[in-house]
Amino acid sequence: MAAETSMTTARARPRARREPLLDWMVLPTLLVMAAVVGYPIVYTLVLSVQDYNLLDFSPANYIGAANYAKLFSDPIFWQSLGNTAIYTFGSVGVSAFFGLVLALLMENLGGAPFRAIRALLLTPWAVPFVVVAFLFRYMYLQNGGIINAVLLSTGIVDAPVPWLNSATIALPAVMAANIWAMTPFFFLLLSAALSAIPNEVIESARVDRAGTWGMIWHIKLPFLRNPLLISSLLMVISNFNDFAKIWAMTQGGPGYSTSTLVVYVYRLAFESFEFGYASAVGVIWLLMLMVFAWLYMRALRMENR
Amino acid sequence: MNRFDRRGLRFVAAISIAALAAGMAGAASAQDKVTVTFANWASAEGTTRPGIEKVIADFEAANPDIDIVSEAISFSEIARQLVLRARSGNPPDVAQIAGNDTVLLGSTGTLEPLDGFVSEQLAANLKPGADAGLRQGDTLFAFPWNQSPAGFWYNKEIMKKAGLDPNKPPRTIEELNAALEAIKSSQPNVIPLGMDTTNRAFALSSNWPWMQAFGAVPVGEGATGAESAEMKAYLTWMRESAQAGYIDPGRKIGEFRPLAAQGNVAFHWDQVLLKGVIQGANGMSDEDFFNTWGVTTLPTAGGKATTFEGGHQLIMFSGSKNKEAAWKFIEYLATSPDAIANYTTSVNSSLPSIKTTGNAELDASLDTPVFRAFSEEIIPTLAPQPFGPDFAAAATAIMAGVQEAVTGTKPIDEIAASIQQQLPK
Numbered sequence: 001m002a003a004e005t006s007m008t009t010a011r012a013r014p015r016a017r018r019e020p021l022l023d024w025m026v027l028p029t030l031l032v033m034a035a036v037v038g039y040p041i042v043y044t045l046v047l048s049v050q051d052y053n054l055l056d057f058s059p060a061n062y063i064g065a066a067n068y069a070k071l072f073s074d075p076i077f078w079q080s081l082g083n084t085a086i087y088t089f090g091s092v093g094v095s096a097f098f099g100l101v102l103a104l105l106m107e108n109l110g111g112a113p114f115r116a117i118r119a120l121l122l123t124p125w126a127v128p129f130v131v132v133a134f135l136f137r138y139m140y141l142q143n144g145g146i147i148n149a150v151l152l153s154t155g156i157v158d159a160p161v162p163w164l165n166s167a168t169i170a171l172p173a174v175m176a177a178n179i180w181a182m183t184p185f186f187f188l189l190l191s192a193a194l195s196a197i198p199n200e201v202i203e204s205a206r207v208d209r210a211g212t213w214g215m216i217w218h219i220k221l222p223f224l225r226n227p228l229l230i231s232s233l234l235m236v237i238s239n240f241n242d243f244a245k246i247w248a249m250t251q252g253g254p255g256y257s258t259s260t261l262v263v264y265v266y267r268l269a270f271e272s273f274e275f276g277y278a279s280a281v282g283v284i285w286l287l288m289l290m291v292f293a294w295l296y297m298r299a300l301r302m303e304n305r
Numbered sequence: 306m307n308r309f310d311r312r313g314l315r316f317v318a319a320i321s322i323a324a325l326a327a328g329m330a331g332a333a334s335a336q337d338k339v340t341v342t343f344a345n346w347a348s349a350e351g352t353t354r355p356g357i358e359k360v361i362a363d364f365e366a367a368n369p370d371i372d373i374v375s376e377a378i379s380f381s382e383i384a385r386q387l388v389l390r391a392r393s394g395n396p397p398d399v400a401q402i403a404g405n406d407t408v409l410l411g412s413t414g415t416l417e418p419l420d421g422f423v424s425e426q427l428a429a430n431l432k433p434g435a436d437a438g439l440r441q442g443d444t445l446f447a448f449p450w451n452q453s454p455a456g457f458w459y460n461k462e463i464m465k466k467a468g469l470d471p472n473k474p475p476r477t478i479e480e481l482n483a484a485l486e487a488i489k490s491s492q493p494n495v496i497p498l499g500m501d502t503t504n505r506a507f508a509l510s511s512n513w514p515w516m517q518a519f520g521a522v523p524v525g526e527g528a529t530g531a532e533s534a535e536m537k538a539y540l541t542w543m544r545e546s547a548q549a550g551y552i553d554p555g556r557k558i559g560e561f562r563p564l565a566a567q568g569n570v571a572f573h574w575d576q577v578l579l580k581g582v583i584q585g586a587n588g589m590s591d592e593d594f595f596n597t598w599g600v601t602t603l604p605t606a607g608g609k610a611t612t613f614e615g616g617h618q619l620i621m622f623s624g625s626k627n628k629e630a631a632w633k634f635i636e637y638l639a640t641s642p643d644a645i646a647n648y649t650t651s652v653n654s655s656l657p658s659i660k661t662t663g664n665a666e667l668d669a670s671l672d673t674p675v676f677r678a679f680s681e682e683i684i685p686t687l688a689p690q691p692f693g694p695d696f697a698a699a700a701t702a703i704m705a706g707v708q709e710a711v712t713g714t715k716p717i718d719e720i721a722a723s724i725q726q727q728l729p730k
Contacts, residue, residue: 053694054388054389054392055388055409055412055413055694057392057413057414057415075723076727142553142554142555143494143496143553144564159550162554162555162712164555165554165555165711165712166712166713167708167709167712167713167715168713170712250555251503251504251505252504253503253504253555253705253708254554254555254705254708254709254711254712254713255705255706255708255709255712255713256705257713267701270385271505271506271697271698271700271701272694272697272698272701273388273694273697274698
């Protein structure tokens with residue numbers, strides 16, 4: 001019966017594809033997408049080849065690839081790009097690892113207390129990003145912050161640590177806040193993936209006397225590979241665009257030590273009002289995001305197969 | 306039943322006609338009313354909201370033909386929003402603005418020249434220099450609402466505890482360093498010096514007098530650049546102060562104010578409004594405040610003592626359809642005794658931009674030790690800053706350099722060279 005239904009669906013699909021009316025039904029969606037996605041992208045491309053300052057009400061000048069040429073010799077752009085890579089891949093990698101460890105630890109724990117712990121572990125994900133940023137900002141304060149207060153009172157440090165005020169440790173400090181907020185996402189997703197592993201597979205491994213590590217390494221991790229890949233790519237895209245946390249905690253400082261591409265574009269566009277140059281940086285940023293989006297789509301297709 | 310229906314119908318008809326008539330009268334009255342939109346941050350901040358709302362209500366009561374629509378926008382967002390709105394052709398009629406943002410907006414050419422509205426009497430009543438920096442050529446593009454220059458505040462109680470003479474605030478950077486050291490060693494939990502080291506145009510404005518105290522002029526007219534010996538001396542002093550724990554890097558000026566109210570900041574480079582904020586936070590009486598806090602000019606090291614004008618201005622957009630009403634509102638905010646008493650000198654704790662308010666009692670209330678120190682000692686040191694579009698770009702570069710000096714280990718020469726490279730050519 002199931003096979004018959006499947007064959008009917010398989011036969012029905014090509015016929016549906018040949019129905020022109022169904023093709024036309026995507027037109028409204030395409031029009032909306034063209035207006036809200038296509039137009040801004042095209043306009044950004046146009047702006048990126050112009051000398052366009054928002055404060056200058058005279059018409060913008062076409063300057064060809066000059067903004068792109070400037071970009072390649074702009075040290076702040078490269079520093080921001082490097083910071084973006086460290087922030088994105090560092091945060092996603094560490095969060096995914098912690099999420100995986102937590103999911104494996106909590107996998108077989110049942111009962112009310114563990115359900116409560118599980119719910120508690122998920123709460124950071126429910127906290128709005130701006131609240132996370134301010135929470136950590138005040139905890140990190142050099143004078144009066146709770147982290148320094150604890151470190152000083154326990155004698156671990158002699159002097160307050162300038163968490164967000166040191167060019168060398170500000171980026172890891174911001175990443176720590178991001179990791180705290182993002183780990184529950186991986187925990188949730190990987191817990192769901194773990195529960196989807198067929199019992200027969202687990203039982204067979206047990207019959208074959210697989211130990212804990214063997215079970216994790218040879219049975220569970222291969223099952224988790226695709227969900228981990230897809231969720232990581234999704235988080236890479238999300239973190240690549242992360243503005244709220246960095247802006248609320250450091251505004252890209254001290255100096256440019258925590259400035260990411262999105263913070264740099266914001267400063268160029270809305271503090272210097274250099275829309276032309278900001279658009280050129282935006283185009284590069286968009287191209288990189290498109291690569292990640294393409295990888296994500298590929299991973300999804302692999303998962304479906 | 307029929308009779309009841311008819312009576313009911315008549316009643317409904319009568320009500321409808323009355324409602325229609327009332328509606329038409331209301332519409333006619335609304336048509337006579339002029340609406341003035343007012344973009345401001347005063348109504349976005351908890352401490353100033355009640356004051357500005359009262360002033361607006363008083364103005365509307367005195368001018369029943371004018372309706373003020375207040376649009377609350379935060380201080381840090383207002384310039385961006387006004388530029389974007391001016392660009393897209395829907396600016397407000399009137400806006401509150403300050404510092405570099407005023408000149409930025411002026412440079413767009415979207416502001417209404419105000420000279421034609423200012424009467425001779427009002428022009429004569431403006432304090433000397435109140436409109437400095439608000440003219441492009443001879444054209445007045447912004448009207449001074451209030452004055453709020455920065456002063457060097459000192460906490461006499463903390464100075465006493467550190468063994469310093471509370472009536473002799475430091476006059477030179479050398480004296481300041483000695484005082485900071487005494488305070489740090491006697492009261493380790495007190496922040497010896499509060500100053501804004503964030504990366505924004507306001508922070509450059511606030512730090513500009515410190516740079517001038519060392520004789521540095523990184524950009525603008527007579528600039529000696531970021532690699533001058535004076536600029537390096539300033540950056541070096543900032544680094545040494547941070548390393549000694551005298552300054553607390555990364556805080557906005559406003560974040561020091563609650564700490565100052567708790568008696569945890571010894572010296573503080575802040576505007577005249579600090580008095581109002583401290584009293585609002587800790588309920589200190591005027592007498593206690595004057596016994597605890599004093600204010601004077603900035604200590605210097607080879608340069609001269611200057612200050613910056615942190616007061617607020619009012620601008621009118623040339624696209625306004627109700628210019629007369631908009632000007633009436635601007636004039637009321639800046640000069641009416643009610644507005645000065647209920648907002649300028651009270652919740653905003655700043656000075657009016659006019660010499661006399663016409664109200665003897667109000668004028669007498671301005672004769673306090675703090676207002677006197679500002680009027681007689683500090684305001685004469687006001688020095689214009691090279692505001693404009695380049696100032697905003699320079700602010701990012703210079704303040705990023707200041708942050709690197711204060712928080713990193715990169716050699717000062719390299720930082721100065723990096724700032725210079727980023728400064729607008």
